[in-house]
Amino acid sequence: MHKLRRLGIALILVISAVAFTGQPAHAAPSRADGKRITLLVHGFDREADPNCAGGWKSAKDLLVANGWTTVYTFGYYTGATNCDVKVDGTTDTRIQEVGRQLAWTVYYFWSSQNVAIDIMAHSMGGLVSRAAIEGVRRYGAAVSTADLPQVNALADAGIAAWPSGWPPYLYIEDIVTLGTPHKGIDGILEGCALTHEQCSDMRGGSGFLSWLGGLKSSAMGTDYTLLGSAHDDTVDGESAVKNWDSDVSHAAVYDKASDGDTISHSEMRTEKATAFDAEWRNLDDHGKGWYNPPLVQGMYGLYNHMLY
Numbered sequence: 036m037h038k039l040r041r042l043g044i045a046l047i048l049v050i051s052a053v054a055f056t057g058q059p060a061h062a063a064p065s066r067a068d069g070k071r072i073t074l075l076v077h078g079f080d081r082e083a084d085p086n087c088a089g090g091w092k093s094a095k096d097l098l099v100a101n102g103w104t105t106v107y108t109f110g111y112y113t114g115a116t117n118c119d120v121k122v123d124g125t126t127d128t129r130i131q132e133v134g135r136q137l138a139w140t141v142y143y144f145w146s147s148q149n150v151a152i153d154i155m156a157h158s159m160g161g162l163v164s165r166a167a168i169e170g171v172r173r174y175g176a177a178v179s180t181a182d183l184p185q186v187n188a189l190a191d192a193g194i195a196a197w198p199s200g201w202p203p204y205l206y207i208e209d210i211v212t213l214g215t216p217h218k219g220i221d222g223i224l225e226g227c228a229l230t231h232e233q234c235s236d237m238r239g240g241s242g243f244l245s246w247l248g249g250l251k252s253s254a255m256g257t258d259y260t261l262l263g264s265a266h267d268d269t270v271d272g273e274s275a276v277k278n279w280d281s282d283v284s285h286a287a288v289y290d291k292a293s294d295g296d297t298i299s300h301s302e303m304r305t306e307k308a309t310a311f312d313a314e315w316r317n318l319d320d321h322g323k324g325w326y327n328p329p330l331v332q333g334m335y336g337l338y339n340h341m342l343y
Contacts, residue, residue, distance in 0.1 A: 061149050064206055065255075070103045072107070073337060074155075075108045077111075077156075078215075085115050093307055098334060109140070113125065119190065122193050126232070130166055142171075145206065146254075155211045161210070161215025162217075164210050165251070168253050169246070175202055176200055184196050206253055209337050214270045215263075220237050261276045263286075264288065264329075265289065265297075266297035272289075285318070289313045290313060309328055310326060
């Protein structure tokens with residue numbers, strides 16, 4: 036396991052300054068289109084035992100093959116396996132709370148050291164990532180070094196006693212979401228919502244989605260790429276691209292490949308070989324035609340906010 040050591044006195048000075056001001060003691064990192072540290076965040080799992088390594092193998096293999104050197108998987112169920120970093124939770128842990136745990140993980144290991152990261156998330160993982168940013172924007176507050184746990188490695192984050200509340204700031208440059216229900220899921224979640232709080236949070240018009248609001252930026256600005264499939268068996272393609280709202284700059288809804296192949300919900304995080312007919316938006320350019328498969332387009336979204 037790769038160890039991420041704290042910066043000792045230098046970090047204490049940074050956090051001490053935050054404790055007095057509630058703001059970074061340094062300028063936020065500037066955007067630098069490139070291959071940053073990337074977190075892969077899984078989606079809802081009814082059994083609460085996803086295999087992070089297996090579920091993200093295609094994405095991680097693609098990124099590493101194209102020059103990414105630091106790619107970690109983030110799990111948020113106690114029963115999750117083979118995750119580089121994992122925090123405890125169940126399907127009754129509200130998405131907002133999972134976002135809070137993600138926020139502290141990102142802040143403790145990277146943002147507090149003036150390091151920006153990127154996130155690729157599948158399904159509910161995209162809502163978790165947005166919740167991390169929204170919670171910090173609404174409730175983030177100064178933190179004292181005395182309130183922070185002493186954690187030397189990502190693998191130990193799950194046993195960390197994060198402070199109550201939210202960290203003061205985050206540096207997340209890019210977020211790519213794959214089949215995320217930004218506008219909720221209707222119909223099929225009704226039964227699940229009776230027994231799993233996370234399903235309740237994902238219903239269209241839920242209190243959580245109202246709280247989440249629009250696509251918000253971290254302290255350095257955050258660029259979003261939203262990808263969905265017209266043939267997703269769980270999340271409607273329009274929900275996956277947030278109904279093409281005005282705050283959506285980069286998005287695509289995939290239809291079919293030349294051989295008639297379509298993309299299911301789970302294939303949003305595995306499909307990387309074939310171009311698909313799609314409706315897409317890249318800033319002010321909006322059209323239809325052949326488009327990179329989800330993982331390839333997601334990789335571009337992590338790398339450069341202008342690439343198709």
